[in-house]
Amino acid sequence: MAALAHNGxxxxxxxxxxxxxxxxxxxxxxxxxxxxxxxxxxVAAAEAAGPASGETVRIDSWIWSVRLVKTRSVGxxxxxxxxxxxxxxxxxxxxxxxxxxxxxxxxxGRERVVVVKRLIRKRVGAPVAVQxxxxxxxxxxxxxAIAPIGIRDRGTGRPTKRDRRELERLRAxxxxxxxxxxx
Numbered sequence: 001m002a003a004l005a006h007n008g009x010x011x012x013x014x015x016x017x018x019x020x021x022x023x024x025x026x027x028x029x030x031x032x033x034x035x036x037x038x039x040x041x042x043v044a045a046a047e048a049a050g051p052a053s054g055e056t057v058r059i060d061s062w063i064w065s066v067r068l069v070k071t072r073s074v075g076x077x078x079x080x081x082x083x084x085x086x087x088x089x090x091x092x093x094x095x096x097x098x099x100x101x102x103x104x105x106x107x108x109g110r111e112r113v114v115v116v117k118r119l120i121r122k123r124v125g126a127p128v129a130v131q132x133x134x135x136x137x138x139x140x141x142x143x144x145a146i147a148p149i150g151i152r153d154r155g156t157g158r159p160t161k162r163d164r165r166e167l168e169r170l171r172a173x174x175x176x177x178x179x180x181x182x183x
Contacts, residue, residue, distance in 0.1 A: 042128040047118070056096035057119045059086060059103070065120050066129040068105055068112055078107060103133075112137045 051057055057065075060075040063084065069075040076093040078084050084091055085104040097103065097116055105112045114133040124132075152159065152167075159167065 036127070039127045039131070042125055043131055047120075051119055051121060056098065057121055058093060059084060059091055059095045059097045060093035061121060062097050062116070062119065063103065063105060065123045066114075066132045067123070067126060068103075068114070069107060074107075078105065083107065102136075110137075110140055 060072055060079055063069050063078075064072040064075045069078060075084075079091055079093040079095070082090045083106040086095060086097060086101050088102075088104075097119065099116050099119060101116045103112075103114050103116060105114075113136040115136060116133055118132040120132055152163075
């Protein structure tokens, strides 16, 4: 039987629930805002499929399951390439991640900094994945700040030798290494 608290919430065996005009809603244990019932059900399913107490999750599997990378093999390659750090140390794909660890991932020209809130093994939907970490990443640069390098107008035809050299010069200023021959 549910016990009604003085703040308009009830506590059940499944956890705290808020009462409103639409009936009870599951609450996020980390904050006062209410979760959508579908998200709450998906979070519960993800926790049920997660590791048992005392078990750990591989870092490549975790960054894939919370949708920081598209595939697990990309996550493993990022670990092998030194693009993943856990608590400041470069890690291998089989490194165990724990709740409270800080994970830094360089991917797609951006650095993501997240703190692990929940361990999961299986890939889940985006609303559930966001519940599994705290995102401390710096904001991405605005789209206006990223200038397109060497984009030609459609229908202008093949570039001349002079146009091609100007494009290569622009790309060299944009941070791309020069092509073969050191140009």
